[in-house]
Amino acid sequence: MPRLVIVSNRVALPRQTSTGGLGSAMHAATREQGGLWFGWSGKLAEHSGAVLHRQQHEQVDYVTMDLSRTDHDQYYAGFANRALWPLFHYRAGLVEYRRANMEGYLRVNELFADRLLPLLQPDDTIWVHDYHLIPLGALLRQRGVANRIGFFLHTPLPAAGLLIALPRHQELLGSLASYHLVGLHTERDQRALDDYFLHEAGARRLADGRLQDAAGACFRTRAFPISIDTGKVARQAERASRGLKIRQLRDSLGTRALVIGVDRLDYSKGLPERFKAYGRLLDRQAGLRKQVSFLQIAPHSRDTVPEYRQLRHQLERSAGHINGRYAEPDWTPISYVNRSFPHQLLTGYYRVARVGLVTPLRDGMNLVAKEYIASQDALDPGVLVLSRFAGAAQELDSALLVNPSDTEEVTEALETALSMPLQERQRRWRPMYEHLCRYDVNYWCKDFLDTLRQQPTGAIAPATVPPHQPLPAKLRTD
Numbered sequence: 250m251p252r253l254v255i256v257s258n259r260v261a262l263p264r265q266t267s268t269g270g271l272g273s274a275m276h277a278a279t280r281e282q283g284g285l286w287f288g289w290s291g292k293l294a295e296h297s298g299a300v301l302h303r304q305q306h307e308q309v310d311y312v313t314m315d316l317s318r319t320d321h322d323q324y325y326a327g328f329a330n331r332a333l334w335p336l337f338h339y340r341a342g343l344v345e346y347r348r349a350n351m352e353g354y355l356r357v358n359e360l361f362a363d364r365l366l367p368l369l370q371p372d373d374t375i376w377v378h379d380y381h382l383i384p385l386g387a388l389l390r391q392r393g394v395a396n397r398i399g400f401f402l403h404t405p406l407p408a409a410g411l412l413i414a415l416p417r418h419q420e421l422l423g424s425l426a427s428y429h430l431v432g433l434h435t436e437r438d439q440r441a442l443d444d445y446f447l448h449e450a451g452a453r454r455l456a457d458g459r460l461q462d463a464a465g466a467c468f469r470t471r472a473f474p475i476s477i478d479t480g481k482v483a484r485q486a487e488r489a490s491r492g493l494k495i496r497q498l499r500d501s502l503g504t505r506a507l508v509i510g511v512d513r514l515d516y517s518k519g520l521p522e523r524f525k526a527y528g529r530l531l532d533r534q535a536g537l538r539k540q541v542s543f544l545q546i547a548p549h550s551r552d553t554v555p556e557y558r559q560l561r562h563q564l565e566r567s568a569g570h571i572n573g574r575y576a577e578p579d580w581t582p583i584s585y586v587n588r589s590f591p592h593q594l595l596t597g598y599y600r601v602a603r604v605g606l607v608t609p610l611r612d613g614m615n616l617v618a619k620e621y622i623a624s625q626d627a628l629d630p631g632v633l634v635l636s637r638f639a640g641a642a643q644e645l646d647s648a649l650l651v652n653p654s655d656t657e658e659v660t661e662a663l664e665t666a667l668s669m670p671l672q673e674r675q676r677r678w679r680p681m682y683e684h685l686c687r688y689d690v691n692y693w694c695k696d697f698l699d700t701l702r703q704q705p706t707g708a709i710a711p712a713t714v715p716p717h718q719p720l721p722a723k724l725r726t727d
């Protein structure tokens with residue numbers, strides 16, 4: 250079997266607490282397949298990519314590089330997280346486009362291509378991940394890489410009408426045609442990409458279902474809903490629930506029902522709206538006060554981006570307001586924690602929680618929703634309240650599905666969840682759990698790679714990539 254080479258901005262290094270879904274999922278996938286995982290180390294240095302850090306763990310070679318402050322600010326914080334992230338999450342009003350940031354984004358993509366090139370073997374299967382690295386496939390083609398290369402987008406993708414608001418969208422999105430296969434989470438995302446190519450980029454549909462762009466490059470698009478290592482999460486949750494920390498949590502709750510939310514502190518996750526709905530619940534249902542506790546775990550994320558810092562302040566005020574208004578000497582309505590927790594411990598918390606509250610305004614998938622289901626006790630499962638706008642809602646359709654912007658609807662769903670009889674909880678939980686057992690992360694990984702390896706090879710026109718600043722010569726040698 251050809252070696253698998255994964256390339257992503259975020260690499261889940263061994264023994265590191267990771268708080269992103271890409272890290273969690275690829276960690277599970279690489280453990281099964283082995284191979285090379287290349288990306289950013291998460292650290293800053295004077296020069297980008299001057300040294301490659303290598304470590305090996307359980308059949309996986311991890312190769313990472315540091316970024317300079319300027320590259321980090323322009324590529325990661327600037328273009329990826331202030332232009333592409335809000336746009337792809339339907340938040341055009343938050344898009345902050347700066348030409349210098351786009352140049353930095355392209356420069357770092359060049360660096361990824363240059364540093365990866367010497368590590369590649371002719372029959373490697375290359376799998377590039379996410380919006381940070383859209384042009385990488387085209388840049389590798391320009392360097393003569395003829396291998397099978399696939400791309401997976403972990404975010405949603407909005408309609409073409411929104412995508413064309415991005416300056417130079419043709420060059421950026423058009424470069425996706427250099428991949429053999431482009432995967433997205435849902436059919437809605439795939440339709441958006443197909444429409445973009447067919448109606449805005451002069452592509453046509455071939456008889457075998459692939460798209461062909463104006464330069465003749467052929468590629469397939471398809472939905473591959475990412476998942477979790479369901480069996481492992483279920484076992485971890487069962488084990489964790491017998492541990493000291495979970496016993497302490499149960500003791501502190503007494504007979505109170507726990508509502509849990511676990512999200513990176515990101516405006517896409519709908520946290521202010523969620524806090525408002527919980528506040529409304531306590532307002533409307535005085536009888537529920539002291540009968541329920543809400544634990545919101547929200548580790549800081551992308552702190553160098555101003556919108557994330559503003560959100561932090563907004564949530565601190567909102568949690569303080571709820572506690573100030575309803576708390577009693579022996580009851581805190583909301584525990585709002587900005588630390589990240591080890592994955593295994595989280596599964597124990599999910600298992601204790603009567604309600605999993607997952608209400609993003611938009612989310613590519615949302616693995617927390619899937620982990621919550623996988624962690625439940627079959628004899629006494631909790632209830633998932635899930636946003637319709639998370640990719641996970643396409644599969645977890647016996648959750649209580651809500652529109653996160655409709656405060657009343659979320660409040661009512663919380664009331665329903667907290668009073669739901671055991672039989673109905675089991676009836677809703679069972680099919681979701683069975684679905685996740687069948688369609689787990691190993692299925693996702695195999696399905697994507699099998700589909701990629703089935704794609705015809707042959708001449709691939711290197712898609713145009715915008716001009717960029719060349720790297721300083723001293724950084725080009727290894």
Ligand SMILES: O=P(O)(O)OC[C@H]1O[C@H](O[C@H]2O[C@H](CO)[C@@H](O)[C@H](O)[C@H]2O)[C@H](O)[C@@H](O)[C@@H]1O
Pocket residue numbers: 259268269270271272274379380403404475550551612613614615616
């Ligand atoms: O790397 P960060 O900037 O710290 O952010 C963490 C990750 O966030 C995003 O995750 C997405 O991928 C998940 C798995 O496919 C999906 O369930 C979730 O809906 C997405 O938001 C981002 O796309 C990753 O690149 C980041 O590593």
Ligand SMILES: O=c1ccn([C@@H]2O[C@H](COP(=O)(O)OP(=O)(O)O)[C@@H](O)[C@H]2O)c(=O)[nH]1
Pocket residue numbers: 266267268269270271273511512513546548588589590591592595614615616617618620
């Ligand atoms: O303190 C934390 C918070 C989150 N996570 C993990 O981070 C991932 C979050 O993925 P999701 O797809 O829900 O959202 P993303 O952060 O990728 O947008 C999940 O696997 C969580 O279990 C974690 O390990 N510790």
